[in-house]
Amino acid sequence: MTQIEDDSREMRLDPDSFAQGYFKNAVYRHWDPYDIPGLDEDREKMIANGMTEDEYYELCTSISRFGAGEEAVTEDLMPLALVLDDINDQMFISSQIYEEAKHTQFFDRYWREVLNPVGEKLGFETYAPTAQHFFNDEYITLFDKTEAAMERLLVEDTVETRVKAYCHYHLTVESVLAQTGYYGFQSAFSDHGGDDVAFRDWPNLTGLVEGIGKIRSDEGRHVGFGMHKVRGYIQRGEVEEAIVQETLQELLPYVAGTVSDFGDAVNPGPLVTYASDKLTRRIEILTNENAEIPPVEELVKIGGGEADTVGD
Numbered sequence: 314m315t316q317i318e319d320d321s322r323e324m325r326l327d328p329d330s331f332a333q334g335y336f337k338n339a340v341y342r343h344w345d346p347y348d349i350p351g352l353d354e355d356r357e358k359m360i361a362n363g364m365t366e367d368e369y370y371e372l373c374t375s376i377s378r379f380g381a382g383e384e385a386v387t388e389d390l391m392p393l394a395l396v397l398d399d400i401n402d403q404m405f406i407s408s409q410i411y412e413e414a415k416h417t418q419f420f421d422r423y424w425r426e427v428l429n430p431v432g433e434k435l436g437f438e439t440y441a442p443t444a445q446h447f448f449n450d451e452y453i454t455l456f457d458k459t460e461a462a463m464e465r466l467l468v469e470d471t472v473e474t475r476v477k478a479y480c481h482y483h484l485t486v487e488s489v490l491a492q493t494g495y496y497g498f499q500s501a502f503s504d505h506g507g508d509d510v511a512f513r514d515w516p517n518l519t520g521l522v523e524g525i526g527k528i529r530s531d532e533g534r535h536v537g538f539g540m541h542k543v544r545g546y547i548q549r550g551e552v553e554e555a556i557v558q559e560t561l562q563e564l565l566p567y568v569a570g571t572v573s574d575f576g577d578a579v580n581p582g583p584l585v586t587y588a589s590d591k592l593t594r595r596i597e598i599l600t601n602e603n604a605e606i607p608p609v610e611e612l613v614k615i616g617g618g619e620a621d622t623v624g625d
């Protein structure tokens with residue numbers, strides 16, 4: 314008779330593990346990207362407000378970068394799922410891959426149901442969401458490096474390659490870049506966020522902001538998972554703090570480059586400051602023994618953009 318490989322545990326799952334708690338939170342907070350309300354209103358508002366062609370292009374640029382970013386992270390997470398050996402971790406990562414796919418879906422839907430019809434109605438040139446001119450060199454390099462760090466796990470699975478994977482994916486792309494970008498969106502298109510971010514007086518786009526709020530909430534949980542993992546390796550003395558610091562610092566210029574050229578619509582100064590402050594706080598919480606990662610219920614809180622409380 315064939316034997317089950319691991320019969321060492323009475324029950325299969327550990328409800329007290331942080332990964333199982335995170336998985337439970339993901340199930341509890343499930344949302345449907347096909348059902349985010351307000352997209353029709355966003356479309357009608359843009360048309361009624363007589364959006365200019367420059368404004369349209371700037372909005373397409375922002376959405377294209379986030380849509381492509383979500384698509385890239387959806388594709389790049391699988392190597393981590395293959396190397397994680399604990400069932401609780403695997404359950405959490407499977408929820409994360411599913412959520413990245415939902416984020417990709419939301420941006421695709423926004424392009425189809427809002428941006429394309431608005432462009433057509435106002436007589437503007439319309440674009441494919443992956444048109445090369447939306448992406449600058451820093452953006453492309455950052456995502457290429459992240460893909461390489463994730464794929465490295467398939468040929469060399471060590472503590473160091475795992476830590477570098479988390480530093481690229483969870484701590485830089487999901488944490489610093491995505492949270493900064495989503496903060497920019499909320500500042501520009503809602504009454505929340507910073508007043509010094511958007512140069513233009515954009516209408517409140519409630520469908521966009523609602524979808525981004527859900528996404529930010531998920532990202533709070535994803536970043537928390539990466540923080541727990543990296544902090545654990547540091548605290549157990551399995552990896553040098555310096556490797557974490559160097560990897561994160563090295564990637565910051567690519568984040569800054571990505572959020573710095575949204576045309577005349579966005580003031581890059583506050584966004585670059587926001588990104589580097591966030592990075593500093595991440596490093597503090599990873600390396601300071603007394604600092605604590607807030608419970609997952611805190612990490613996913615939304616409302617005015619508080620979903621980024623990890624390390625704040």
Ligand SMILES: [Fe+2]
Pocket residue numbers: 383386412413416528532
């Ligand atoms: Fe995402």
Ligand SMILES: [Fe+2]
Pocket residue numbers: 386413487531532535
């Ligand atoms: Fe994520």
